[in-house]
Amino acid sequence: MTPRTAPGTDAPGTDAPDTDAEPGAVPEAGAVPPASGALVQVDGLTVDFPVGGGTVRAVDGLSFRLEAGGALGIVGESGSGKSTVAQALLGLHRGTGARLGGTVRVDGTDVGAASVRELRALRGATAAMVFQDPLSSLDPYLAVGAQIAEVQRAHDPRLSRRAARRRAVAVLDRVGVPDAARRARSRPHEFSGGQRQRVLIAMALACAPRVIVADEPTTALDVTVQAQILDLLHEVRTETGTGLLLVSHDLGVVAGSVDDMLVMRHGRVVERGPVARVLGAPAEPYTRELLAAVPRVETPRRRPPDLRKRAGAGTGGTRADGPLLEAVGVRREFGRGRDRTVAVDDVSLTVAAGETLGVVGESGSGKTTLGRMLVRLLAPTRGTVRYDGRALTGVRGDVQMVFQDPVSSLNPRRSVGESVADPLRAAGTLTDAEVTRRVRELLERVGLDPDAYHRYPHEFSGGQRQRVGIARALAPEPRLIVCDEPVSALDVTTQAQILELLARLQGELGLALVLIAHDLAVVRQVSDRVAVMRRGVVVEEGPVDTVYDAPRDPYTRALLAAVPVLDPVEAAARRAARRGATAEHAPG
Amino acid sequence: MNALLSGARFTAKRLVGAALVLLVLSVALYSLFYLLPGDPARLACGERCDPSQVAQVRERLGLDEPVHAQYAHFLQGLFTGRDYSAGTSVRHCAAPCLGLSHQNDQPVSTLIVEGFPATLSLAVGAMTLCLLLGVGTGLLSALRRGGITERVLTVLTLAGTGTPVFLLGLLLLMVVCAYLRWLPFPSYVPLAEDPEQWAWNMLLPWLTLGLFESAKYARLTRASTLEVLAEDHIRTFRAYGVGERAVVARHALRGALPPVIALGALDLGTMLGGAMITESLFGLPGLGRLLIGSVRDVDLPVVVGVVLVIGTAVVVANAVADVLHALADRRVLPS
Incomplete structure (x- = not known):
């Protein structure tokens, strides 16, 4: 599709000015009469x-x-x-x-x-x-108050330092920074992300x-x-x-x-x-x-319901009825002594063969730590992860991972083919020619040109790089892939393509997926079941439509209510509802 | 209040760390006595000693004791002083006792105290000059990036890094003292005696060491300023109409200087232990010259003493730089 300039066919009442014209036809700077108002x-x-x-x-x-x-x-x-x-x-x-x-x-x-x-x-x-x-x-x-005061004094040099500080406290108070007089003396790193954005506003x-x-x-x-x-x-x-x-x-x-x-x-x-x-x-x-391409949080998943049955039938060797992957009371701590933090606390989950488990949560909820424990990149401090009934003690080919950032999770100095070949070589069962053939197959399977083998990551777009990451995860023929924010770095159209690819692969190969994401809509579109995490704990878990349409936990409800909607009228209604809800709480 | 507390805890931690490093250093240095070939007692006594004299010296210096006992005495001498006795003669070595020089039987601490003023004069003056020059040119070439100023400064600093300090000193001596005759050949005058003469005589050593060291500060300042200027918060203040001068002075420099301060502390520490080449070149009676002389004469107590002083200066200067850095950037403090 060729890009187009703003057409003159706009609906009436738009803000398109009459001077809107093709580039080149626009007069030089200064020749345009100042528009009134x-x-x-x-x-x-x-x-x-x-x-x-x-x-x-x-x-x-x-x-x-x-x-x-x-x-x-x-x-x-x-x-x-x-x-x-x-x-x-x-x-x-x-x-x-x-x-x-x-x-x-x-x-x-x-x-x-x-x-x-x-x-x-x-x-x-x-x-x-x-x-x-x-x-x-x-x-x-510098303290945030001083930074705001500096901006004011740059525009009004007569303003005294003290008056500027006072005004800085006033605007901080205005944007809802609690205890503004004291917080004005804090430095940016002492604020949460949201509070920092309030400071910038x-x-x-x-x-x-x-x-x-x-x-x-x-x-x-x-x-x-x-x-x-x-x-x-x-x-x-x-x-x-x-x-x-x-x-x-x-x-x-x-x-x-x-x-x-x-x-x-x-x-x-x-x-x-x-x-x-x-x-x-x-x-x-x-x-x-x-x-x-925008995933909708309110629309149920579009997925043929028979897929899972087919997937389960296609893979032999699964123990009857038992879950494929099971986390039992896993806990993970970081740091020691006073610096100790608990990233994941007593989480138990199961993933059946061929199904998709979504894990949603905000930053710091422990979802990535959980994902890494599921593939055993991290050892749990307590609890066990069982694969096919046996405790996982190390990384294995059956359980693979796709990472969030396709730029930094591929070695920039190795061709993508080599990156995909790494797990095959590590297994050591194939000859060089077989490895090459298999890599070309994998690249084709994820929708890349097999001749891309010898190209390097920087030659690919973000979406293509994520396809390489998926091909690499597929190489050891896993039965479960943990995808940690696989699409959060991508534009919506690319995002939709990658999600489609994952769904197709799941159908073809009978894979089980664990999809970790902060985006509730993405999770709804691809998951069978969903677990909602907050501060290291799963607060709610269940079939995806049940959790989204009838959330039991107040946190899940708050999350769902905060998702931006595409309908401006609905957005305004939700905003009013939020204002009513937060009237009794301090903003934060 | 909380910040103050964590600041105090941070400072205390750094100082304890510094003390531990010094302890390790002293053990390493003390091992020098035993790792070096030759009998320390014979070294102490001199070439012409007969065995009975050597035995006497061994007893007097306590070299007949086991190693750990000797080290304990050494440490004890540092804090309380110690007596060296052989037969009837007793030699007292006062509180920070680092032993006695083999050469002239003087306490090492006395020798160090005598050499320190010249070294301190050189270090402080040269460091000041070096920071002014280095940070100034570094900043200028960062701000005039791509211009002719930057290119000229780059060539000059490259030349500065590439010129050995003895060559630079000799050139300065030749041009300023011999050829132009603007200054007499320098000879050290203590500050307490005649401040004006002190300054005139120190000028060339300051220039030599300062110019030489400033080149790397120029490069470091330039690199770290350019890095900070590319950061988002610089863009923020530009986008809010804050003038370029204020952006550089208030925001860019604050971010660019910590690595410069860290390097400065390290260098100042080293210089306080004596800039050997510069001191020798200009005949300054400082620690550097003392160290060279003692190494030549295998005067082990003096070597150990001077190196311990250098170590102390470096470690303390580093701890101070860490605390300064934490004051400028509170993120360093554990919350």
Whole structure:
């Protein structure tokens, strides 16, 4: 499908300006008459990055406007140019070697033509940015209050140090940091992820900007914390009338937080319009494709029900009725003495041959530690893991693992074929020619070109690398694979393809899967049973539809309620429900 | 309050660690006596001693005792002083007693105390110069990255790292004292005697050692500044309109300096043990010269004493640097 520029066929009432035209037809900077009233006006923006000898066009003729107090979402997959647009609004490309074309006006300032002084006045005071990773985005050495105060004093040098500190405490209090006066003296590492993101939002609010540019503000956060942060942004917007430009890869995040949205692909706008219209009745095939790929937490699994029977029949040697893999009261501790933490505490699980067990939980819930114990990469401190009725004492070929990050879990200095061949060579039963033939088979089985054998990991996309990881796990002919966040690093369309591949392999080979994920929707789409983990303990376990449709544990209910939904009306209703629910609790 | 407590605990832990390292060092050094070929008593007595004199020396220095007892006496001497007695003559060696020099029978501690002012003068002056120069050029070349300034500075620092210190010192001596005659050939004047003369005479040694050492600080500062400048939090403050100067001074330097401080502490410790080549070159009566002389004369108590002092200086300087680092970056402290 060829990428398209914003078509003139938008539904009525969208924010597409008349000046929206093909790139190249846009007049040079300064020639465009300032649009009346628009807080942000972008016309024919192009951004080229120098790469090697040539350039790569990250943004290609983008135009949009955002009215004062409005909220616009920009969504797209990785490489679509959405973050580049956000940075261009603040002129952050200056001095980086990137070449910009077209005009960007923010509150009357022409960002491309502005002097360094004008640009500095704009940044923070008129347009404030909220970054993705709140830990690395704050200075680790300084107290957060001092950092916020510094930003205020940069814009108002007459402000005394003391007054700036007082105001910093006030904004921290405003964004819901408890005990703000004391916490203002804490350093970033002393906060939780969600609290840190609140601190960054406090910094954004410090100079009362006219627009907040939030670039993936919740991507690094757990789903319940994500909901709180999005609620906060919404609250800030309704109370202060600040405009919001929200950049995200997550359609659900955008659905509940903005009025209008742009769908970007390859640096161009594919579709734009009010959120309800774009998500409810997408006009463009690409938007439909994106929407179709988003896993839905409310939809039951689409899976032929006879698969498991077939799988069970296909594998010989299973002890009758017994589970394939069984964890009995496993516990894992890390550290010693005062530093000791319990990552997994007394967890018992079973996985039958051919079935999929989903394990969901937020960061720190112990799900990865549990997964590693299931394949015996980690020894349990207490309890046992039994495979086919016998206690596992070490890693074995029958139980394999697929890792989260396909970049760092493949050796960059070995060809992918060699990586897949490693487990076969380790077994030592095949000749070299047989190994090569088998690796080519495996690569083909996971949907890669068998001739990819001699290529290196960096030559592959994220999805392809994950396919290599799966091929490697398949090599010793396992009967169970533990997949630890296999798709969390991937775009939704790629994610859907990988999940499909796993389902197909499961059907063909009769594999049992343990799927560990933080994404509740992903888990629902592929699991037969699900276990919900929190703080090292399984709080609820059962058939997937029972757990999702009638959760018993309050934590499961909270998790499910926090999942972003694609319907803006439903999102607003849930937000109201959450506000009611948290009214009696302290935010956090 | 809690932070203060964990800070105090951290400091205490570091100091205990330093003490343990020193203990291990002292054992290793003491073994030198026994690992080296030759009889320590004969070494102590000298070439022309007859066996009865050697026996007398052996008794006097306690070399006839078992090894562990000798080490215990050595440790005890460090804290309480000890007496060396043979027959009727008693020689007292006062509290940090490191033994007596074989060469002139003086307490080693006295020799070290005599040599220390010159070494301290050289170390502090050279280190100050080196940090100013090294951090300054490193920072400048990081900020002017890709420009002509950076290229010139890179060449200069490369030349600096590549020039041996004795060559640099000789060149300076030749040009400044012999050819241009801006300064007389340096000769050490104690600070207490005449501060002005002290400074003038120390100038060339400071320059020699400071220039030589500054090159690696320039490279380290440049690398670590560039690393910090690429971090996300620097982008945050730029995106909030904080001026470039404040971004560098308040945020980049704070992150870039800890490795520089750590290296500085290590080097300062080494220099406090005597910069041997520089001291010899400029005739400074410091620990470095003392060490070279004692090694040449196989004056084991002096060698052990001076090396122990160097070790102490390095270990203490490191512990101090660790505590400073923890003060700057609280993440280092266990929560």
